[in-house]
Amino acid sequence: xxxxxxxxxxxxxxxxxxYVAAIRAGQLGISTILVEGQALGGTCLNIGCxxxxxxxxxxxxxxxxxxxxxxxxxxxxxxxxxxxxxxxxEWKDGIVDRxxxxxxALLRKHKVQVIQGWAKVIDGKTVEIEGADTRIQCEHLLLAxxxxxxxxxxxxxxxxxxxSTEALAPKALPKRLIxxxxxxxxxxxxxxxxxxxAEVSVVxxxxxxxxxxxxxxxxxxxxxxxxxxxKLYLKHSVEGFDAGTHTLQVRDPNGDSxxxxxxxxxVAVGRKPNTQGWNLEALNLDMNGSAIRxxxxxxxxxxxxxxxxxxxxxxxxxxxxxxxxxxxAELIAGQHREFNPTAIAAxxxxxxxxxxxxxxxxxxKAAGLDCIVSSFPxxxxxxxxxxxxxxxFVRVVARRDNHLIVxxxxxxxxxxxxxxxxxxxxxxxxxxxxxxxTIHAHPTxxxxxxxxxxxxxGHALHL
Numbered sequence: 001x002x003x004x005x006x007x008x009x010x011x012x013x014x015x016x017x018x019y020v021a022a023i024r025a026g027q028l029g030i031s032t033i034l035v036e037g038q039a040l041g042g043t044c045l046n047i048g049c050x051x052x053x054x055x056x057x058x059x060x061x062x063x064x065x066x067x068x069x070x071x072x073x074x075x076x077x078x079x080x081x082x083x084x085x086x087x088x089x090e091w092k093d094g095i096v097d098r099x100x101x102x103x104x105a106l107l108r109k110h111k112v113q114v115i116q117g118w119a120k121v122i123d124g125k126t127v128e129i130e131g132a133d134t135r136i137q138c139e140h141l142l143l144a145x146x147x148x149x150x151x152x153x154x155x156x157x158x159x160x161x162x163x164s165t166e167a168l169a170p171k172a173l174p175k176r177l178i179x180x181x182x183x184x185x186x187x188x189x190x191x192x193x194x195x196x197x198a199e200v201s202v203v204x205x206x207x208x209x210x211x212x213x214x215x216x217x218x219x220x221x222x223x224x225x226x227x228x229x230x231k232l233y234l235k236h237s238v239e240g241f242d243a244g245t246h247t248l249q250v251r252d253p254n255g256d257s258x259x260x261x262x263x264x265x266x267v268a269v270g271r272k273p274n275t276q277g278w279n280l281e282a283l284n285l286d287m288n289g290s291a292i293r294x295x296x297x298x299x300x301x302x303x304x305x306x307x308x309x310x311x312x313x314x315x316x317x318x319x320x321x322x323x324x325x326x327x328x329a330e331l332i333a334g335q336h337r338e339f340n341p342t343a344i345a346a347x348x349x350x351x352x353x354x355x356x357x358x359x360x361x362x363x364x365k366a367a368g369l370d371c372i373v374s375s376f377p378x379x380x381x382x383x384x385x386x387x388x389x390x391x392x393f394v395r396v397v398a399r400r401d402n403h404l405i406v407x408x409x410x411x412x413x414x415x416x417x418x419x420x421x422x423x424x425x426x427x428x429x430x431x432x433x434x435x436x437x438t439i440h441a442h443p444t445x446x447x448x449x450x451x452x453x454x455x456x457x458g459h460a461l462h463l
Contacts (some may be wrong), residue, residue: 010141021144157267358408
């Protein structure tokens, strides 16, 4: 016999958006049920952000040790290292396990009922759990089903053709790897695999890597990629894979066909909202392309049905989903909120790292703003020198008339950590004088932030 549960808030999806919404709802005393078909934490914790950063760290450590085995300028010499990839994966899984266990504990603490199973939407107030003989009635339905990798029809996954999920849990390392897609996922993993010892090639249809970022910002990454010995096939399109000869067929800009030999092909051409397989169409919601259309309170076209995170389209960022989830819980509790951040930081964990917050120079120009654009190079930053990482810069974009800062970008070692300072300065309406007049600790990479503002005002001190 089917059991029926009643709740104020029902959340479909236990990723960063869904679980944060559930925790906040629990804190606010809202009766909440969270339904998740796989592991709590979603893509980000289990097969995305966290495991990829762990693998990137392993790769960096291995490369550094190998560098020291060849006699380093630091005077450190070690014998040639070996890698036990199984142990590396075990360590990465341990981090994931600790984080997902922590999420489960937080949900329990805030009295959120978690149901393991696949949701099937019946209507805006009713959801069934497939195979569990359970029906849930709710006042508010929050859709947080996330996104999934885009597949290419000519490269069906299986065997030597893998997605980022398999790339993050290798049983063994391939001798040769071709990455299809030169965006942030493909490059983060391609660079990591190269540092782990694989021969890596990247096939990208656009004319440059990381096409979502501007050319000046990606130049240090391009130089690093070439230095690492990663082969780039830019403006090349993929035609198919021959399993017999282990070759990837690609077409070059002149229309000629190339056969590239490889052991594995990693398909990393982007992500799309996860709208299929749970009867979302029953709600007949307004769509925005392949994403659900939402307003500035994350409301869909149906009353009391909300959507957050990747399901609601770009930017597909875990921290955006978390902020939206927290807001929706507060709206349901009767608070007055709307989602209007000044900027949302996007970080790319390549070598060197990239971070973009707010408007780039091109975007400011397109918006009709007359701006001062100023950069400060890490080559003139003492801390960067001590980290053997002199490539890259911090760039500020500010209005010429009142010096209001509208954007920050940086490329260099560890710059993802500067995203907090960038985001805060934009949210608080900082002007160039505010940043230039704030005393920054020495020696830190953050001094480049102050120096970029000083340079925009015409008086950088260390350049």
